[in-house]
Amino acid sequence: MNTTLDPAGFELLTFDCYGTLVDWERGIVDAARPVFQARGRSPSDGELLAGFAEHEHVVQAERYRKYREVLALTIERMADDAGFSPTAHECEAFAGSVGSWPPFPDTVEALRKLGSRYRLGVVSNVDRDLFAATQVALEIDFDWVVTAEDAGGYKPAPDHFDTMRSASGIPAKRTLHIAQSLFHDIAPASALGYATVHVDRRSRGSGGGATPPARVRPTATVQDMAGVVELMGLGDTRSVGVRPCHSAWRSGG
Structure with a gap:
């Protein structure tokens, strides 16, 4: 771990969801x-993740x-690279798996x-309905949730962060983003x-995973x-109970 952070300097912690x-x-x-096994293909985990990393952000950037x-x-584009076309049902099932x-x-x-001390928010490249299913598994109600649907676009564009700041009223200097x-x-x-x-969850792994590289x-x-x-x-801190919800759903969208 390395840090120059003062925990007392923050009021709001915001998180990426998927991957974090x-x-x-x-x-x-x-x-x-x-999808690949149905055609007799056996790609490795690394190959599947590399294909996802190659195409997902390109699709997001198109419109x-x-x-x-x-x-x-x-x-569909991952399959095309492998020389076949998935069925509409397979594409829908993949998308709905989130x-x-x-x-x-x-x-x-x-x-x-963390919720016992700080207000919590999520900024996620996902649809509202997909995140709603995930939130049940996370067992906590966030103070603010900003999805791609709310922001009208996808990170790394700044819209998620701008929307979160407007919704929460908490400035960047009092917000810590964790991802x-x-x-x-x-x-x-x-x-x-x-x-x-x-949150370097790939520190013990190999390869680039499902996200493109960045120098920062x-x-x-x-x-x-x-x-x-x-x-x-x-x-x-000892185990604490489920954190009470400040609001049911405040997304700013």
């Missing part, structure tokens, strides 16, 4: 593999589409501990003046959400 709180690489691989459509086009992607084992308890993706989150948040924590220096780096809890001075 939720094991999206496991979800992507588990949802994509059957605004709902994330279900982004995912359907992403798996709500079943599992949280990392450390996520739920970490959010409970796994340097490309989608740490780079744009840093450019906007936010302090950032990189976060304010601090940890390996998991337990590291975030320790970083914010809550490492010795």
